[in-house]
Amino acid sequence: MNQDDLEEEHKNLPPTIEDKLNSMQTFVDQKEFVVIDNGTGFIKCGFSGEDLPRVSIPTVMGVKEIIIEPSQTNDQGGKKYSRIYGERAQDNSHEYDITYPIKRGVIEDFDTMKYCWHHLLSHKNMHNQKKCNLLITDSPLNHKDNKIKMAEYLFDKLKDHNIAIDSLNIMNSSVLSLFASGRTSGIVVESGQGITTAVPIFEGYALPHAIKSINLAGEDVTFNLLDSLMAQGIEVDNSNINHIRKIKEQMCSVALDYDRAINSSDPLREESCLYELPDDKGIIKVDHKIRFNATELLFNPEIIGCDIPSIPQIAYDSIYKCDQDLQITLFNNIILTGGTSLLPGFKDRFEQDLYELAAHTARTDIKIDIDLPRRHSAWVGGSMIASLSTFDDMTIKATDYEENPELHDDAVLKKLVF
Ligand SMILES: Nc1ncnc2c1ncn2[C@@H]1O[C@H](COP(=O)(O)OP(=O)(O)OP(=O)(O)O)[C@@H](O)[C@H]1O
Numbered sequence: 060m061n062q063d064d065l066e067e068e069h070k071n072l073p074p075t076i077e078d079k080l081n082s083m084q085t086f087v088d089q090k091e092f093v094v095i096d097n098g099t100g101f102i103k104c105g106f107s108g109e110d111l112p113r114v115s116i117p118t119v120m121g122v123k124e125i126i127i128e129p130s131q132t133n134d135q136g137g138k139k140y141s142r143i144y145g146e147r148a149q150d151n152s153h154e155y156d157i158t159y160p161i162k163r164g165v166i167e168d169f170d171t172m173k174y175c176w177h178h179l180l181s182h183k184n185m186h187n188q189k190k191c192n193l194l195i196t197d198s199p200l201n202h203k204d205n206k207i208k209m210a211e212y213l214f215d216k217l218k219d220h221n222i223a224i225d226s227l228n229i230m231n232s233s234v235l236s237l238f239a240s241g242r243t244s245g246i247v248v249e250s251g252q253g254i255t256t257a258v259p260i261f262e263g264y265a266l267p268h269a270i271k272s273i274n275l276a277g278e279d280v281t282f283n284l285l286d287s288l289m290a291q292g293i294e295v296d297n298s299n300i301n302h303i304r305k306i307k308e309q310m311c312s313v314a315l316d317y318d319r320a321i322n323s324s325d326p327l328r329e330e331s332c333l334y335e336l337p338d339d340k341g342i343i344k345v346d347h348k349i350r351f352n353a354t355e356l357l358f359n360p361e362i363i364g365c366d367i368p369s370i371p372q373i374a375y376d377s378i379y380k381c382d383q384d385l386q387i388t389l390f391n392n393i394i395l396t397g398g399t400s401l402l403p404g405f406k407d408r409f410e411q412d413l414y415e416l417a418a419h420t421a422r423t424d425i426k427i428d429i430d431l432p433r434r435h436s437a438w439v440g441g442s443m444i445a446s447l448s449t450f451d452d453m454t455i456k457a458t459d460y461e462e463n464p465e466l467h468d469d470a471v472l473k474k475l476v477f
Pocket residue numbers: 060097098099100101102163164250251252253254255276277278304307308309396397398399400401402403433434
């Protein structure tokens with residue numbers, strides 16, 4: 060779903076709880092929070108109490124240096140930087156230096172991340188936030204030092220760009236996805252752009268010792284598809300990556316039985332296998348072997364020579380790392396989420412392979428919930444929790460943060476227990 064689709068969907072949504080409260084003119088003194096979900100591929104931003112984020116853009120920035128010639132008004136001359144974001148940056152990679160600040164779920168380039176946050180908060184759909192309360196997500200794999208650094212950039216560095224964060228919470232994205240499903244215990248299996256995680260959660264707390272992850276997700280499927288197309292002599296390269304991603308999202312699916320699927324005839328009619336590149340760059344034929352092969356690595360990483368477990372395997376391993384008493388609850392409450400889980404056939408294959416793995420050990424049925432807005436589940440959970448009247452008590456206040464610099468790390472870690 061791109062930014063235009065998101066705006067259209069917003070217009071058609073029924074009134075949110077917040078709209079209703081506003082129209083009833085109730086005078087509830089409740090803070091509004093901005094909710095940001097930081098993803099490797101996409102960053103999502105909107106207001107608490109709403110059903111969907113208002114802005115969702117690829118997590119990428121392009122920078123270009125501009126030399127200013129000396130002139131009458133500025134006889135020194137000098138240089139400044141032009142920065143662009145999201146798809147615009149990806150489409151102008153020939154002119155701009157491109158940086159992806161999040162790698163495999165973890166923020167690695169905080170300076171670029173700061174500019175991305177600033178861009179979102181100043182976005183027209185966000186009414187240019189100069190001062191706000193913020194709930195921001197964090198990967199379940201992040202080290203606590205990353206949270207401390209996030210707080211530092213959000214409280215201190217954004218101020219240099221005229222944005223003041225009044226209160227802040229940083230929450231585990233998997234806990235928020237589970238919250239969006241209406242549960243407080245279960246296992247969240249999330250496959251996004253850069254990473255797939257299996258995070259068991261008990262009564263709202265992630266169980267760190269049993270979290271499993273693999274560096275295999277949507278971007279690997281996209282690059283695998285690109286390699287297969289190039290191997291067939293089709294003229295595409297990295298500069299077409301947005302289109303390769305779109306081919307994946309529109310045409311690829313997961314086979315229940317891979318060998319059978321690629322050795323059978325193509326289930327789609329010829330015209331449904333064609334993708335037209337823009338600017339008369341040609342039409343690509345994407346046959347069923349390429350389409351099924353692109354996604355198979357998620358369930359069988361060996362096909363690309365990777366000696367790592369599959370997605371069903373990490374879910375199984377994660378459940379078996381937990382206390383025996385909890386395992387039944389986890390098997391009964393599996394939340395499948397993240398953009399990559401939207402691939403047709405993903406849920407059926409996941410369920411089939413997990414049944415096979417657990418056939419002799421699970422003492423219960425396996426129940427998988429896919430009824431969430433899967434690309435936005437962490438954001439939606441954040442929107443819900445930040446609209447609770449008790450949420451403000453769970454935040455770090457800028458005043459406390461600034462007054463006690465020596466307590467920064469403690470203050471962050473004490474509040475951010477999820
Ligand atoms: N309909 C779809 N079919 C297949 N893949 C999809 C679909 N929609 C989105 N995706 C893929 O999902 C990925 C983005 O998902 P998501 O927004 O959950 O990830 P993220 O939060 O950015 O990344 P991560 O969780 O790894 O940090 C991209 O690879 C995108 O191509």
